[in-house]
Amino acid sequence: MEFVRELADELRELLNPNAPEDARLVQKGLMLYRQGMVSQLQVAESGIQATVQDVAAVKVLLDPLFLGLSECSCPADELCRHQLAVFFAAYAQVGSVGDWVTEWREPVREKKSVVAWGLQKAKDLVKANGLLKPDYGRWVDSFEKSFDALLAAKKYTNPFVVPELFGIYRRRLQASAPLEAEWRLLYELVATVVAFRKLAVLSEQMGHSEDAVHRSYGHLFESLVDEAEDLLEKIGMQTLPFDFDEFIVGLKDEVFALLTVVPGLVHHRIELYRELWSGLFRKTAWREAELERVLARLRTVTDEENPLPLVLAGIHLNVLLGEDEKALKSLDWIEDEVAVPYMVYWIEYLSGLKVWKRAGRYIDLFLHKLKGYLDSEAFVGGFQGRAGVVRTVLRVISPYVSENGRMDVYERAMQCSLPYSYAEYEYFLFERRMYERWGELQALVGMEYQDLPRDRVKVIEKEQPEVLLGMLHQSAQREIDQKNRASYRMAVRHLKKLRTLYKKLKRVDDWEYFLEGLLERTKRLRAFHEECARGKLIS
Structure with missing residues (x-):
């Protein structure tokens, strides 16, 4: 078996x-x-x-x-x-069930023994290195040797053990950090970037599947990106000594390596790359040189390589340099389901700079690609996941909309993301008393009259009752088409409400003409006519 x-x-x-x-x-x-x-x-x-x-x-x-x-x-x-x-x-x-359970529990025992070994190994490394004085080459050499000694010493490391060993590795590096505050921040930033690269390479060398990485230590990559962001913010609040220049040059090379270090982890690699080029490497000459380097590497990409990280890096550098035409052209070339998640960052970045004209161009392309992204078969998350994306989209474009009075852009975003934006669009139209379009939206998504919010219906019935006529007509007909007693009774309820509204609008002749035609079309539905009589629609 x-x-x-x-x-x-x-x-x-x-x-x-x-x-x-x-x-x-x-x-x-x-x-x-x-x-x-x-x-x-x-x-x-x-x-x-x-x-x-x-x-x-x-x-x-x-x-x-x-x-x-x-x-x-x-x-x-x-x-x-x-x-x-x-x-x-x-x-x-x-x-043997016992053997299966023992084998399944093996990572727990391995974790305990490996952690004990790792703690001892870390003590030895701290004794050997002590505090590391500012020296970029020595820093990186120490980071790599410590990583290899703690995490890559075996031919295979169980993925569930990696977080524990990685935690020991990071604590060991902190023990050797310089005492001076400004150097300590730079030391930790370099350590974070090197750790990211080494961890990515380890996952590839160990043959850990994408699912195994995600379940066991995928959160480590997210934490490293968050740490880098916090460190960049702190470094940005202080004046950098001239001695930092040598370290910046070395770190730029380290960051460039992230683009091609492994085939996977594209999102996390690009996220870390963007943070560093936005927050630390701010000189125009640096960014122009990096763009040339990225483009040159793109020209040598083989069929086996994934060019996307390099393409996204080029787009980011063009955004930073204000070369929007080139950035948007590259983005337009990328498939919708790939481009849309990355575009969120650049829209937020430009909105933060308050360069609204530039932000508007990216938002236009963003909304043009949004529907393709939401309709993509590759999208994981179902209706609720897509509805969550829509909420993020509306949040991202809100600063541009409010600062420029572009509610048309906000509405366009909701229109192109229907039906996932239904809740937001329904609220938008109602609050602005756009009742006719509100009714069209309900009809578009197939909303039944009896399922509409009662408080909304009362307001519209008072202020613009004709909006409800079409919905009531459709709901009544759908109930009649089901051809059973319960649906006939519901249809009569809708028809009585229709009669009330027609009278309120002083269109009694229209009501009588409609009812006469309906009764003629349904003359074979005896049960329906009986319910009409019981509801006193007819005598």
């Missing part, structure tokens, strides 16, 4: 022994299995079925091919203890 062994491998990858919730889940499932609570077990490649006696008996169906399609009659939405118990019962037919 090879499919059971494959399921065992999948669960071993899915469940993190270092995560308390996963550890509890395995423990509870193991307890149910060992207590003999699994019965009526049927193992087949199409599905593993069983009953588990817990507080109440539950039915479990495990799908060995697509674990996410597994089912349990308990209230849990995801993988539960009952499914784990059934897995253990099935696995017992092909192997």
Whole structure:
């Protein structure tokens, strides 16, 4: 039963022994299995079925091919203890459950032993190096040797152990930092950039999958970018000594290496690159030279390489140099689903500088690409994820809109991102008393009259009742088309409301003409006519 062994491998990858919730889940499932609570077990490649006696008996169906399609009659939405118990019962037919659990828990034991080793190793390194005086080459050499000694000493490092060892590595570097405040900040910044590069290379050398990196130590890359941003802010608040120039030159080379160091981690690499070129490397000559360097490297990119980091770096440098025509041309060339997330940064950057004319050009292209991004099949996150993106978009363009009185741009953003912007657009139109367009929006998204907010309906019924006529007509017809008693009763409720509004608008003739036509079209629907009579629409 090879499919059971494959399921065992999948669960071993899915469940993190270092995560308390996963550890509890395995423990509870193991307890149910060992207590003999699994019965009526049927193992087949199409599905593993069983009953588990817990507080109440539950039915479990495990799908060995697509674990996410597994089912349990308990209230849990995801993988539960009952499914784990059934897995253990099935696995017992092909192997040792105890061995599976021992192998699964191995990272925890490895973590403890490796951490103990790492702490001792760090003490030795601190004794050997002591405090490091300002010397860029010596700094980088020390950072790299310490990293290799603590994290790359073995041929393979379990991904779940990396965060612990990395924490030891970072604490070891802090122990050797210069005492002078200005040098200490620069030391920490260089250490952060080198650590990012070394960690990225380690993930590649160890063959850690993208999913394994994300689950076990992906947060470290985010933390390093955040640390760099904080350090740049602190460095920017002080006057830099002339002695810093040598270090800046070395750091520029280190940052350029981020663009090609590994194939993956594109977003984090570009984020760190942008922060440093925006916050530290501010001389125009530096930026022009870097742009030439990026373009030259782009011309040598092979088919196996990913050119996107270099392209994005070139765009960023053009933005910093005010070469918007070149930046926008490159952005227009990039696919919508790739370009849109990166454009958020540049719009916020230009808005922060209050160069509104420039920001407006990027916003125009941004909105042009937004719909393609939201409709992309590559987008992960469903409706709620896309609605969250829309909220971010509106937040990002708000400074430009408010400073320039461009509510048309704000509305355009909501229009091109429908239906994910429905909540924001509905509020926008109602607050501005644009009731007719508000009604058109409800019809566009297929909103039923009875589902509209009652407070909104009362206001519109009082101020512009004709807006509701079309919606009521559509809702009544949809109910009639369902051809059952309950829907007929709902249709009559809508029709009575229509009659009230027509009378209020002094259009009784229009109402009578409509009703006469409706009754003629539905003369075969006896039950509907009976409900009309019961509702006193007809005698």
